[in-house]
Amino acid sequence: MSGHRVDVLIVGAGPVGGYLADKLASSGLSVLLLEEHKEVGRPFQCAGLVNPDAMEKVGLESTILTSVWGARIHSPKGTCVEVGERGKIKTHVVCRKLFDEGVVSKALDKGSDIWLNSRPVSAEVSKDNIVVTVDRAGQTVEVEASLLCGADGAHSWVRRYFKMGRPTELMIGFQAELVGYSGAEGRLDMFTGEEVAPGLFAWAIPSGRSWRIGVWSLANDLKGRSCEQLYETLLNHPIWKERFAGAKEVARYCGPLPCGIVAHPVKQRVALFGDAVGLCKPTTGGGIGKAFQQIDEMAEGLIKAVQTNRLSLSDMKRIAKPLKAMKKDQKRARILRDLFLTDCDDDKLEKTFKTFAKPQVVKLINENGDIEKPVALGIKMLKEVPEFRSMAAGATWALLKG
Numbered sequence: 001m002s003g004h005r006v007d008v009l010i011v012g013a014g015p016v017g018g019y020l021a022d023k024l025a026s027s028g029l030s031v032l033l034l035e036e037h038k039e040v041g042r043p044f045q046c047a048g049l050v051n052p053d054a055m056e057k058v059g060l061e062s063t064i065l066t067s068v069w070g071a072r073i074h075s076p077k078g079t080c081v082e083v084g085e086r087g088k089i090k091t092h093v094v095c096r097k098l099f100d101e102g103v104v105s106k107a108l109d110k111g112s113d114i115w116l117n118s119r120p121v122s123a124e125v126s127k128d129n130i131v132v133t134v135d136r137a138g139q140t141v142e143v144e145a146s147l148l149c150g151a152d153g154a155h156s157w158v159r160r161y162f163k164m165g166r167p168t169e170l171m172i173g174f175q176a177e178l179v180g181y182s183g184a185e186g187r188l189d190m191f192t193g194e195e196v197a198p199g200l201f202a203w204a205i206p207s208g209r210s211w212r213i214g215v216w217s218l219a220n221d222l223k224g225r226s227c228e229q230l231y232e233t234l235l236n237h238p239i240w241k242e243r244f245a246g247a248k249e250v251a252r253y254c255g256p257l258p259c260g261i262v263a264h265p266v267k268q269r270v271a272l273f274g275d276a277v278g279l280c281k282p283t284t285g286g287g288i289g290k291a292f293q294q295i296d297e298m299a300e301g302l303i304k305a306v307q308t309n310r311l312s313l314s315d316m317k318r319i320a321k322p323l324k325a326m327k328k329d330q331k332r333a334r335i336l337r338d339l340f341l342t343d344c345d346d347d348k349l350e351k352t353f354k355t356f357a358k359p360q361v362v363k364l365i366n367e368n369g370d371i372e373k374p375v376a377l378g379i380k381m382l383k384e385v386p387e388f389r390s391m392a393a394g395a396t397w398a399l400l401k402g
């Protein structure tokens with residue numbers, strides 16, 4: 001980097017900004033990360049689930065606190081469906097602080113630079129470059145770049161500044177870290193029902209010596225309650241309160257989950273990544289795996305475009321083409337989630353759980369269940385489980401296939 005001129009300026013040094021910087025710097029581009037906080041990885045709002053594919057991409061196994069091979073999924077009235085096979089790891093649970101630091105360190109090792117305590121204030125795009133005015137620890141400086149990337153999370157400044165649209169859904173997540181929860185080794189718990197998690201689910205995730213207990217919901221489904229109140233209801237719920245007896249809370253977090261890719265993920269010389277573009281999964285809220293996939297699919301095009309300084313709107317749209325398939329997949333996942341969970345009242349859920357609990361359905365879930373690819377399993381269930389066949393009307397089928 002000479003003066004304040006870089007090939008790529010990335011706003012946000014979370015896991016997504018870090019992974020993107022790593023990819024771009026590895027190909028010889030000069031990269032500068034801006035992080036508004038004084039350190040990487042704090043504060044964070046995350047259950048810390050990182051699937052094995054995503055973990056392999058960054059090789060940060062040292063940040064794993066524990067791994068999960070199965071789940072106990074609870075209906076509103078206490079029917080419990082147990083899925084998973086011991087030894088077949090479905091996901092890892094990481095320390096997010098160490099994970100974020102690890103991803104960003106790798107980018108720095110490849111030659112990226114980082115400015116902490118720094119944020120963009122304004123930006124101007126021209127035919128040849130983009131000039132961003134940055135507040136760097138209280139001082140105003142200008143950075144000239146070929147490309148600006150927004151990896152600045154759910155409330156992305158880049159997305160808002162360039163009017164790139166809004167994520168389809170913005171869920172609210174609340175989580176507490178507890179010691180002394182009576183869970184099952186290697187398995188996470190999911191709780192459903194209007195009282196504890198209207199439209200979605202609450203969770204208990206093992207994280208080494210403690211457990212992460214959380215809930216997420218859509219604002220409309222909360223009907224005036226907060227996610228914190230739902231969490232308190234879960235802790236005192238007659239069916240599950242025994243598990244929390246004697247548990248002690250050691251931390252609390254709250255944060256948004258943007259699900260649904262925005263209308264304009266790219267503009268001339270500007271691109272959005274991860275939470276900024278709305279990549280969280282509508283089925284689980286997980287955002288890291290999909291964001292790494294987005295970067296893998298767009299990196300080569302971006303690198304070539306920066307090297308040749310061809311970053312017009314049409315160039316950028318071509319590079320962002322993989323997002324179309326990801327958007328379609330998100331839409332299908334949302335349809336299936338709504339069918340099986342979000343649009344169901346407690347009685348309907350209870351009925352669905354009775355079917356889920358049948359041995360042949362558990363077998364189907366175990367054989368086809370993949371946290372990253374829920375659509376394939378959902379469609380298989382609609383086709384192969386007689387009790388579910390009538391759930392999807394013709395129009396829904398068309399959307400699922402389309």
Ligand SMILES: Cc1cc2nc3c(=O)[nH]c(=O)nc-3n(C[C@H](O)[C@H](O)[C@H](O)COP(=O)(O)OP(=O)(O)OC[C@H]3O[C@@H](n4cnc5c(N)ncnc54)[C@H](O)[C@@H]3O)c2cc1C
Pocket residue numbers: 011012013014015016017034035036037041045046047048049050118119120151152153154156157173174175214254255256257273274275276280285286287288289291
């Ligand atoms: C309760 C909860 C549980 C979750 N659990 C999981 C899970 O188990 N697994 C999973 O994969 N995902 C989970 N998620 C989602 C996950 O946290 C996000 O998808 C992931 O953090 C996205 O990474 P990111 O780098 O895009 O954004 P972030 O992690 O939000 O990072 C953005 C970075 O940009 C910085 N920044 C923001 N604005 C500016 C600015 N203007 N200038 C400079 N810097 C800026 C921030 O400080 C931050 O460091 C969860 C979310 C919540 C709320």
